[in-house]
Amino acid sequence: MAWNEPGGNSNNQDPWGGRNNNGGGNGGRKGPPDLDEALRKFQDRINRLVGGKKRSGGSGGDSFGSGGGKGLLLLGVLLVGALWLYNAVYVVDEQEQAVVLRLGKYHETVGPGLNIYFPPFETKYQENVTRERAYSKQGAMLTQDENIVEVPLTVQYRITNLKDFVLNVDQPEVSLQQATDSAVRHVAGSSTMDQLLTDGREQVATSVRERLQRFLDTYATGITVTQVNIQSASAPREVQEAFDDVIRAREDEQREKNQAEAYANGVIPEARGAAQRIIEEANGYRDEVVARAQGDASRFSQLAVQYAANPQLTRERLYIETMQEVLGQSSKIMVTGQAGQNLLYLPLDKLMQNRAPAPTSAISSGAAPAASSDTAASVIRNLPQSTEPRTRESR
Structure with missing residues (x-):
């Protein structure tokens, strides 16, 4: 039931805390309260908050006096001061820096x-000076051999001098992009x-x-380029197959x-080893030859002493010794006597070939082959007896 409905509100109390009685300030009529009365009540509450005095009487036109105006002014000043203090106090993180300008000057x-600070x-101007920033671009470049190549690249950079970044260039990152275009076109035109x-x-x-870094240093942008990555560049579609x-x-x-290098690495060491x-x-x-010659010379010297x-x-x-050395290497021997006696041929090679193999037991016991010994003995017995035999080698 509404507050001003007849019979609905026995206390005749309005929402602003007043009562509607016949002796009230609104002339005794029932209905919504007067706007002046509501403003007067609000002013009284503000005066109590700021230390003013409540006005007990008077009309609504007298509610905004000198005391109420001072209170509202003070309240406004406090609100403005609170807002200013809220904006003036700020926190700079570990990764950030802030540049303060006073009256437009650093x-x-x-x-x-x-x-x-005091706005x-x-x-x-507060910026992150440790974070790596990056931007990508792609464009058609004309090379030194008059070909057009699509070159996509990514530039990574960070702010190293916040003062230069804020004061020297109006839009430093836009200047960075324009300088990148110039640097890429210059290098691509030289390649x-x-x-x-x-x-x-x-x-x-x-x-x-x-x-690019030389350009940025010339402009004093306070930006340092950490890396430039050129991605997979491609030729124009018209010549892509030929380029493949x-x-x-x-x-x-x-x-x-x-x-070829593998073959050379295998052949060259072998040749060097050989x-x-x-x-x-x-x-x-x-x-060996020098040592043998030196031994023969020493032997001859010792022999000359013994011969003397x-x-x-x-x-x-x-x-x-000479005959032993010569005959020891010969397999055929001719033996003759004096006064034109018959020549005896001694085939030692045939004797060695016709010799019967001895049994293993006989060889191990030290017994000589009987057939070979008898043949050699018979040949020696038939040799002519001579006091001065002559022996020569037959080839």
Whole structure:
């Protein structure tokens, strides 16, 4: 039931805490309260909050006096002060810095922590100076050999000098993009199409980063380029098939080179080893010949001393040793006597071939072959007796 419905509100109390009686300030009529009365009540509450005095009487037109105006003014000042303090106090994170301008002029650079500035006399610019930022772009570039190549790239950068970033350039990141276009076009115009599309991309990216950083340092933007990544560049669609053929031919060339290098790595060490072996054999032969010559010279010197002491005995000894050395290497011997006696042929090679093999038991017991011994003995018995036999080798 409504508050002003007849018979519905026995207390005749309105929503603003007043009562509707016949002696009230609204002339004793029932209905909504007067707006002036509501404003007067609100003013009284504000005066109580700010220490003012409540006005007990008077009309609504007298509610906004000097005391109420001062209270509202004070309340407004407090509200404005609270808002100003809320905006003036700020916190700088560990990864951030803030630049404060006083009356449009650089004042200071603020580090991490709780800080305060005084707007509107001061202005602050707060940025993250440790985070890596990046942007990507792609464009058609004209190469040195007059080809058009699509070059997509990504530039990574960060703010290293916040003062220069805020004050020197109006829009530093836009300047960075424009400088990137200039650097890429300059480097691409100085490179060939193969360098941009194949193994020269790393060198091109390094050249772009260096040139771009020089531009930014000249502009004093406070930005440092950390890396430039050139992604897989591609040739125009019209020549893509021909360029794929060129890439396959290049891969075949590299494979052939690798196979040739593998073959060379296998053959060259073998040749070097064989050459070293021949050198070592030659050195060994040289040492052997020199040592034998030195031994023969020493033996001759010792023999000359013995010959001077006893010539006859030395001659006989040399004769016997020489005949032993010569006949020991011959398989056929001719023996003759004096006065034209018959020539005796002694076939030692045939004797060795016709010798019967001895049993294993006889050989192990030390017994000599009987057939061979008898044959040799019969031949020796039939030799002519002579005091001075002559023996010669028959070839």
